[in-house]
Amino acid sequence: MKRLFRHSQSPNPSTHRGRQRSTRVSTGTRLGLLLLCSVLVVGLVITTNFAVAQSDSSLQEQEDQLIREYTLPTTPQKEPVYKPAPAAPPKKSTSPTRKRTTPAPSQPPPQSQPTRSAPTSTEPEEPAPARRSPAPSSPAREEETAEAEPLPTGEYVLQFNRSPIVGNRFRFRGVYSEARLGFTRPRGWKIQGAKALIRFQHSPALIAKDSNLTVRVNGTSVGSVPLNRQQSEVGSVLFNVPSRLIQDYNELTIVARQSNDEECSDPGDPTLWTEVLPDSELQFEYQPQPIPLNFSRYPYPFFDDLSLDTNRIAYLLPKVNDTWLTAAPRFQAALGRMAEFRPIDTEIINDLEDIEWGQRLVVIGTPAEQPAIADLDLPFSISGNQILDGNQVALPSDVGILMMTTTLDGAVPVLVVTGNGADGVAKAAQFLVQPDSRKFGTGQAVLVDSLKEVDTPSLRNWPGYLPEENSFTLSEIKTKENGDPFEDITVRGSAAPPIPIDFHALPDDQFTRGSSMTLRYSYSPQINPRTSAVEVLLDGTFIGGARLTSEDGATRKRLKVDLPPHLIKPDSQLEVAFRLNPREPGVCGKVTDQQLTGTLHADTSFNLNRQQSVQLPDLGLFQEGYPFAAPQDLSRTAIVVPDSPSNTDLLTLLTVSERLGRLSKADSVNLDAYTTTTLPAEVREGHHLVGIGTREQFPFPEVFDGSGFRLQDAFSRQWNQGSIQALPDNEGMIKEIMSPDNKERVLLALTAQTANGLERVRQVISKDPWFFQLQDDTVLISSNQQDTASYDPDAYTLEFLERAPSTSRIENTGVLSKVSRFIQDNWFFLPAGIFAIALLLYGISQFYLKRLSDQKSH
Incomplete structure (x- = not known):
């Protein structure tokens, strides 16, 4: 090897x-x-x-x-500048509004008059602090000022009674009491001076040297006045407010310190009171600033969320066509979402000369549909009803074009939503209704070539309502103020306010027994365990609570509270209240309680037993937008007007669109509108429908042929087998029925015998005090006032009729739930059913017994 x-x-x-x-x-x-x-x-x-x-x-x-x-035109030398007039509008010019090549010098409007003079009082006024000169404007506001020419100074009076907190009285009780009022500074205002006129009464039992009224603005005191009036006489004092204190969002605080005993005043003594009268007011002296129009500031100036007045929108009406019917309702719905609770006054004009001071003009349509576009001063030229680019070539018909300009005097801003075709106009309008898209708009004009298509949300994805899951935590509920998730919240003191939680159930939710809430909370030491507690209330009803038993405090305690199913509604509100009392009693009304705290933790959990089941028609559900706002982008809702709609029909169309926008939140608006003849069959069968028009031109005449209340020819009306004729019949009618073409869809009828009646329907839909009274399935609206736009709470009378027998239940439940629901709805058949079942069982048993006996005999 x-x-x-x-x-x-x-x-x-x-x-x-x-x-x-x-x-x-x-x-x-x-x-x-x-x-x-x-x-x-x-x-x-x-x-x-x-x-x-x-x-x-x-x-x-x-x-x-x-x-x-897409060659852009030469950039204009000057951007269009909006110059708001401070008060009454200037006289209407008789010259035609023609396009100009060079900016014409605008004449300043005449000196405005005060909105109203300050109320006089026979009482001597208290000495007011010396008036201070207004602080210089911030650099951000100086950048917005494009013209050096100053605009006239205006005055504005804001009365306290405009706040729902004040109402008819504003009362302060106890030895120490304070209240707050919020107000805003409109965009474009440069405050020159501000004053607070406080009118008050107080108890004659107060000791003047120990009682006073103090006014603070944004945390800074602007003055005090002793409560020394005799026999409850009305006092009046005028406080100067430094203009530098006024911000976009402001808070006026009134503090009343009251004493009726030199040694010790009982906080519960009913003679310790002061009232600030509702005609107290804030007086502003301001100078409106010229604002360059730019899409980076949109929606201002067409909508100002800081405005103290109603935002006024005017639409220039073309010949009604599918383009306008698609774009205008979506645009108005988007305005409703931005407005939330703020009012909007909407009008329709037929000519540029009809525009009024204080309005904002919206022009929607192609140049062929809106010839007035050629009369405006725009960056793009127009030839042969075609919008041309910088090379004088017509832009494609599917490109949306958005432009901002003003009327010749600059006092009215104009928004032009146009294109060379219907697709371009729709695309331009859609750009404005999608928040994510309009964020990156800038300049005087925007060309919209392509637009991201936003997915339709699920039917039960309603922002501001309870999550779709049955088990969730408090952090998954959004706050009402800014839409952020709830975090740990701590309150302090023996008079700590309850912690509110919007507990809005989805409109089609039906709750059963077993729903619960596991409250997680903490509290500080030095409390009195005999008198301190934590409470849970649902719409003001006590549903659970526990004593705070530890003098040393506690961290992350747990409390399980049952949620009564019959109390949870789409507008419900939970409140967690900490009743904190100190160990040592107060001396002479002075309680040291700021060391007492209670904390609600964001991991507080909820476990709900619920199912989807709702009975329609029901106008009470329309208060939440259901079912028209499911899904929230309004893609399953269509509004239908007559083939030749009147201005009242179109205003009602815009009002309903705005209301649906206020009742929904989504990343887009896909609401559709049609005339009677252009309504597609698939939309008629698959969408929830809103019909608008007087009885003779109403798009769905089957509403007047079914059961319940009906309007007929010759001003006749029928109900419960009775028939009458009324002359004149100026009542409006709101009626909801199941759609004749699809029993799972709803048809809402907004109609009347006359245009006056339909206008009353529009006013009820537009104003919250009446809209949130709707119930049952039919409402008749009447008024004893000529001015149907009145804000008087007694302006309208609403008569609710009983539910029609033809109802439908929309549900997504199991077999056992359906059987349970059937038994609950038909309980009066239960004894007969039990007897029938017993008789059947008896017959079966007798049959078998007889058969057994026969077998034995054989």
Whole structure:
């Protein structure tokens, strides 16, 4: 083996030469492969560079083509500037509104008069602080001021009774009491001076030297007045408010310190009271600032969420067509979402000369549909009813065009939503109704070439309502103020306010027994365990609580509270209240309680037992937008007007769109509107419908043929087999029925015998005090006032009729739930059913007994 091993290792000349040849061949092969790889790499690089060059050339060609198609016009020397007039509008010019090539100098409107003079009082006024000069405006506001020419100064009076907190009285009780009022500063206002006129009465039992009224603005005191009036006489004092204190959002705080005993005043003494009268007011002296129009500021100035007055929108009406019916309701619905609780006054005008001071004009349609577009001062030129780019080439029909301008005097801003075709107009309007899209708009004009399509949310995805899951935590509920998730909340003191939680059930939720809430809370030491507690209330009803038993405080305690199913509604509110009392009693009304705290933790959990079940029709559910706002982008709702709609019909269309916008929250608006003849069959069958019009032109005459209350020819009306004729019949009617074409869809009828009656329907839909009274399935609306736009709470009378017998239940439940629901709805058949079942069982048992006896006999 050793020799074999050595032999195998011994050199062999022939073998060695073969190996050398093999090595040379292998080396040559490697060199060849390396050379081949190098050639391939070089070729690949050349090919790649050529492809990249071709791609870059192609992209450059596409960009050049894009630029060639969408060449922008020369940038104007000056942006259009909105110059709001402070008070009454200037007189209407008789000259036509024609397009100008150079900016014409605008004449300043005449000096405005005060909205109203300050109320006089026979009482001597208290000395007021010296008036201070207004602080210089911030750099941000100076950048917005495009013109050096100052506008006239105006005055504005804001009375306290406009706040729902004040109402008819504003009372302060106890030894120390304070109340707060919020107000805003409209955009474009430069405050020159501000005053607070406080009119008050107080108890004659107060000691003047120990009782006073203090006013603070944004935490800074602006003055005090002693409560020294005799026999509850009305006092009046005028406080100067430094203009530098006024911000966009402001808080006026009134503090009343009251004493009726030099040694000790009982906080519960009913003679410790002061009332601030509701005609107290804030007086502003301001100078409106000219604002350059730019889409980076949109929706201002067309909608100002800081305005103290109603935002006024005017639509220039073209010949009604599908383009306008698609774009205008969606735009109005988007305004409703932005407005939330703020009012909007909407009008329709037929000519540019009809525009009024204080309005904002919206022009929707192509130049062919809206000839007045050619009369406006716009960056794009128009020829042959076509909008041209910078090369005087017509823009494509599917490109949306948005432009801002003003009337010739600059006092009315104008928003133009247009394009050279219906697709372009719809795309331009859709850009404004999608929050994510309009965020990156800027400049005076915007071309909308493409727009991201927003997915439709699920039917039960309603922001602001309870989550779709049955188990969730408090942090998954959004706050009402800013829509952020709830976090741990701490309150302090013995008079700590309850912590509110919007507990809005989805409109089609039906709750059963077993729903519960696991409250997690903490509290501080030094409390009195005998009188301190935590309470849970649902719509003001106590549903659970526990004593705070530890004098040393506690951290993350748990309390399980049952949620009564019959109390949970779409507008419900939970409250967690900490009743904190100190260990040591107060002396002479002075209680040291600021060391007492209670904390509600965000991991408080909820476990709900619920199912989807709702009975329709029900106008009470319309208060929440159901079922028209399911899904929240309104994509399953269509509004239908007559083929030749009147201005009242179209205003009602815009009002309903605005209301649906206020009742929904989504990333887009896909609401559709049609005339009677253009309504597609698939939409009629698959959508919830809203019909608008007087009885003679109503799009769905079957509403007047079914059961319940009906309007007929010759001003006749029928109900419960009775029939009458009324002359005149100026009542409006809101009626909800199941759609004749689909029993799972709803048809809402907004109608009347006359246009006056339909206008009353529109006013009820637009104003919250009446809209949130709707119930049952039919409402008759009457009024004894000529001014149907009145805000008087007694302006309208609503008469609710009983539910019609033809109802439908929309549900998504199991078999057991359906059987349970059937038994609950038909309980009066239960005794007969039990008797029938007993009789059946008796018959079966007798049959078997007889059969057994026969078998035995055989």
